[in-house]
Amino acid sequence: MLFLFNTCSMKASMKKLFFLFVPFSVLIACVNHDLNKTFDCSLSDLTLDVSAIAAATSCSTTDGSISVIASGGKQPYVYLLNNIAQPSNEFTGLHAGIYSVGVTDANGCDTLLSNIMVMAKDFSFTTILGEDNLCLGNNGSVTVEVSEGNPPYQYKIDNGEFTESNIFTGLSNGNHVIEVRDNIACTISLNVTVPRGTTGTSWSSDIQPIMEKSCALSGCHNGTTRLDLRIYSNAKKHAAEIKTLTRNRSMPFDGTPLTQNQIELISCWVDDGAEEN
Incomplete structure (x- = not known):
């Protein structure tokens, strides 16, 4: 008796059988972190530049501003001020202080500009930043120098208390909020970024x-x-x-x-x- 076989059907059936006998652990291994799926942002040409900064008219007013220009990457862009999304690249209504501005593109790549200063006409300041170059420890530092305004000044960092010291040490790299208060209770916030050293x-x-x-x-x-x-x-x-x-x-x-x-x-x-x- 002559039997005719459909070779295509046989191949498909054998593939199914092979799949059934592949160890389950092999099928699921690493599936949730395939290193080849994400866009390589090291190849991105996304850039961000500050185009203008306007000082606040006084320590107590909110009329300072920062304007930025993004280019490259993949549009649309999302702009950020102190890591909070903003509707445009014009950041207005700002107190005197220090800010970080950023942009994220449609590929999920981002770029950040830290320590952007908005002065007040009656309250000027500078900062000296020390790198944090310990991996499993913290040795970054910030020194705040205030000129003009109404001394004496008090200073605090993050959730600390106000003191007369303008020097902060033992800081981790990243963002810290330093508040400066003068003798008429005018307070400005400095969103300072301590740099990472090697x-x-x-x-x-x-x-x-x-x-x-x-x-x-x-x-x-x-x-x-x-x-x-x-x-x-x-x-x-x-x-x-x-x-x-x-x-x-x-x-x-x-x-x-x-x-x-x-x-x-x-x-x-x-x-x-x-x-x-």
Whole structure:
């Protein structure tokens, strides 16, 4: 008896059978942090520039302004003042103070300009910033110098109390709010950004051991189904994404979660330029 087989149907059936026998762990490994899905913002040409700053007429008025111009990237843009979304690139109704301004584009890339000063005609100030160059500690600093106005002045930072000291030390990199108050109770807020200095975090001593122990697991970033993150060139290429995914704790997908210190070390290494050191 002669039997005729539909070879196309056989191939399709065999594919289905193969799929059924693929280990479930292989199918789900790493699916929530595929390093090749996100736009690489290191390639973006998004820029932001300050085009004009207008001083407030006095310490107590809200008539200062900042204007910025964004270009490059992918429109539409979203503008931010002190990390709060704004309807346009013209920031008006401002007290005297220090501000950060930013823009985010449709690719999810952003750029930020920190420590933009809006003076008052009767209240001028300057700041001296010291870098925070400790990864697992804080040694940034801010010194505020006030001229004109109505001395003596008092100062406080974040949730602290007003004191006569205008020097703040032991600060983490990032945003801090310093308030300055004069002797007629006029207060201005300075949204100061302490810069990140180079921390010297090491690929070979600090980062590669984390990749070997926590990220290069069976079926996940060990070179079998995903990029081998134990190899420096692979980790370097995807450094920004690794920082993002470890900070939001979606990486590693399986195994023991990273400690906060390990997450900070990865961030410091990336911020230092992801060097092979």
